[in-house]
């Protein structure tokens with residue numbers, strides 16, 4: 001009785017209604033007739049949790065008893081999206097809940113929208129983590145996701161006069177029904193102080209860290225239900241709380257106000273997600289966040305997940321930690337410290353264990369995105385860890401000198417310690433040295449990682465490097481976000497595709513079936529109407545009917561080249577208003593942008609402003625006869641993506657080749673029947689190879705061409721001079737046409753393109769415009785278009801995150817599902 005979980009409520013409408021009303025009464029303290037929508041939503045969430053609870057408890061018991069290897073996914077971000085629908089789907093309760101609520105006079109749709117999505121991530125990397133934990137649960141792999149419970153997630157974006165203004169994301173304000181706080185299992189995390197040597201009982205010289213302050217890390221557990229398989233894994237997010245010891249010390253000194261301030265200081269650690277997604281600022285609080293969650297996670301796993309007395313020499317048999325980029329890399333010296341200082345391991349023993357426990361995924365190629373922590377800061381915050389890092393580096397450099405005698409330049413290049421502009425630790429190098437495996441996130445990216453970012457390391461350890469191409473979960477991004485397409489697919493090939501996405505291949509023959517094409521096109525049309533309804537209600541935006549829906553949604557970044565998309569639009573507009581073409585020549589098209597800019601990223605914010613200004617002008621221009629529209633709904637997030645992507649005709653994946661590590665939005669669009677216009681970059685390369693050249697609109701320079709042009713010297717001004725249409729386009733912006741006559745409002749954006757254009761938008765402009773014309777040609781033949789979109793769906797099953805997980809299991813983790 002003590003170890004057996006309670007039973008679940010009955011899996012039928014009656015059982016559901018009883019449980020729901022019980023939750024409404026006992027949890028919310030209201031009767032049905034007096035309940036608010038929020039009460040009802042919270043009671044519904046509790047009800048669903050109650051159905052999942054027994055499976056969650058059983059999963060924990062079963063996994064512990066089996067003593068198998070667990071995957072510990074260490075990620076500073078999880079961009080989860082709304083939980084309700086996913087939980088209903090995984091527990092097969094969607095229909096029961098809908099009927100049960102109806103009996104209570106409640107529309108499930110009204111409750112769904114009550115949920116504020118947990119936006120605990122910036123973009124691709126955080127969403128990838130969320131897809132991966134979904135797939136691990138669905139594939140019955142024992143795993144724990146570890147991360148941070150930010151009190152404020154990614155900011156809410158608003159526009160004021162077309163400029164981005166950030167508002168705090170108060171996702172916890174109306175209650176957090178999906179989390180289980182466990183203050184009794186809090187662990188301490190230490191900071192600061194100094195290290196000292198001492199002799200242990202055996203007279204052995206040892207080191208200990210004497211920290212100067214600490215915080216409590218309180219775990220908040222979230223259910224991660226597998227799809228219809230009875231497994232419910234755990235996502236454990238840490239929240240910072242001031243410790244008793246911490247404020248007692250100050251209370252004793254009699255300074256109440258100071259004590260409360262100190263409390264605030266400690267609790268700042270998990271207060272807010274840093275909204276920077278590519279340029280680490282070297283902020284102290286950010287390093288505190290990283291160490292905070294990693295130290296708590298290692299402590300938690302070692303002390304609470306392993307059985308008491310477990311011999312840590314065997315740790316690699318029981319855990320493999322995946323480092324999601326360099327953000328959690330401080331875990332490496334932390335594990336070394338635990339083994340050496342707390343468990344008496346000698347250095348080599350500790351290194352042997354540590355090496356085997358970590359693998360590292362890199363998500364970038366941009367040099368400015370690689371984290372370098374100043375040694376001054378590390379030494380102040382984590383003095384023992386800095387010592388250990390120096391020692392790891394010394395050992396590593398002696399290996400380098402042994403392997404390449406006399407090559408001192410090489411040793412300096414490979415050192416984890418950089419000397420300029422200040423002394424700092426290159427976290428990617430530390431991760432690469434410590435990890436058993438290092439992977440990029442798409443084939444091209446993994447190749448460039450070997451050749452350009454870490455070439456010396458890949459010569460030293462060629463077998464350490466591997467690729468795992470990203471993927472997305474078909475449960476959220478097809479089944480839940482596109483119910484009509486899902487129904488059509490299941491009708492046609494059965495439901496097996498949801499856990500075996502390659503079975504979408506079976507749709508291929510239907511591309512030539514006019515009846516199927518008609519149904520497929522009807523799904524797309526219905527999804528467009530669904531989007532139209534949403535944007536009207538959410539943003540007061542009116543989408544015209546019958547337009548090609550051209551969508552570019554992703555973080556705003558120069559390398560992603562939203563400006564290139566904008567130049568295309570302005571060019572079409574310019575040609576019409578100057579009479580070069582007539583509006584009737586335009587393919588009716590609506591361009592949808594969705595993008596947040598990092599609050600401190602000036603160029604990105606100016607680009608948002610420019611897009612909004614161009615939108616205002618273009619949308620109001622009678623000359624265009626309603627044939628070109630721009631919609632830029634604010635606050636693009638997972639929830640909006642779920643309605644937007646299934647409605648799209650055209651997916652914009654137009655980064656400069658060699659810059660986008662993978663992209664995952666690109667996969668979601670293809671799987672939902674959009675065609676891609678894209679460069680030879682990231683996972684686009686693999687998408688195009690799978691769907692075939694005829695069904696993918698490739699344009700622009702490839703990576704070798706980009707490199708060559710960079711080496712030769714790129715001059716954007718000459719593109720401008722040589723291309724009259726490009727010139728007219730930029731000149732129109734410079735004339736103040738979009739800025740109420742202000743000729744300088746967009747100088748930063750335009751002169752940057754003209755003089756620098758680091759991401760070569762002008763060089764790819766003509767190719768892009770020409771390829772857009774090919775898009776329009778295909779779109780004019782709706783039968784051919786639909787055929788291509790069906791083939792995109794049928795041929796992109798490879799991009800399931802289940803497949804990504806299988807690749808990690810085989811190439812990196814060397815473990816397997818439990819059943």
Ligand code: 26Q
Pocket residue numbers: 122123124125126128274275276277278279280281282286327363364371441470660661662663664682
């Ligand atoms: C680091 C230090 C300090 C502050 C912030 C950060 C930080 C936070 C988030 C740095 C980077 C990120 C996020 C990066 C990211 O999302 N990268 C994307 O990862 C996707 C999943 O692999 C890829 O598909 C995208 O190509 C890549 O851009």
